Amino acid sequence: MSEVFDLIVDHPFFAGMTRDQIKVVSETGTVVSYHEGQTIFTEGTDAVGPLLILSGDVALEMQTPGHGPQVILTLHSGDFLGWSWLYPPYRWTYDAHVHSNAEAIRFDGPGLKEASEVDPALGYELMKRFTEMLVNRMQSIRIQLLDVYSTPR
Template sequence: METLERILSGHPFFEGLDKTFLELACGCARNARFEAEQFIAHEGDPADQFYLLREGRVALQVSAPGRGAATFLTLGPGEVFGVNWLVPPYRWTYDARALDLTRVIAMDGKCLRGKCEADHHMGYDIMKRLMPIVIDRLHTTRLQFLDLYNAHV
């Protein structure tokens, strides 16, 4: 039987995390499943979950009046989404939609924030893991913007 601790330790985001921190993080984790086309989160909703993608694909989307939803990033196994759990006002800034049957580890954001606050070493380790993801997504968005801009020049 696969335990949450084993699943978390095998996910790229938590890989190599100090065993004590991993045990603390497990207290905030649960398995979750989403059907194809099911929305996981909507822009403006409370960002009280952080997701580690185990199986399936998730589209991150933004909507514009009169234009509908546009996917700006598609994620697969081993990736994470929902980083807004760490930054006030703790609200989703995009929609997340399962593209196929999707299995995740859902991390309770409030629980994880509390544990990071109580143990700043753990908080710093989590932050070091999140920042490259945030920077990479900003870079990807910048490149998409440049492509879009160049296509209309």
């Protein structure tokens, strides 16, 4: 099996998937490294596929006129980065900057989608997992929006 397979086979995201399915996914992945301060992608550019962060810290930022970049979320070892590759118009919605040297697996989004078309069972397994991740992120952002630590007056 490949290096990428070995890196993802025990990852919680893939728990419950067959080894054959994980092998197909791993064949679309490449191990990449980023140094502190590097930009992984910027808002509006082509969203080519998700990244699974193996180590290091990545900040999702939004550029706001007059205020510069605002960090809205940080992601860390074990987190998936990016879902804009799943849905049209396939463009990143935020900037992703490396806060500390990071290693990740960059998956080929079109390759994952093609494999899912060929094997709908694989596609369903992947969609379940990415949807759960989306729901969890949305829940978190809703709690942030509630501003629960503000002073109740």
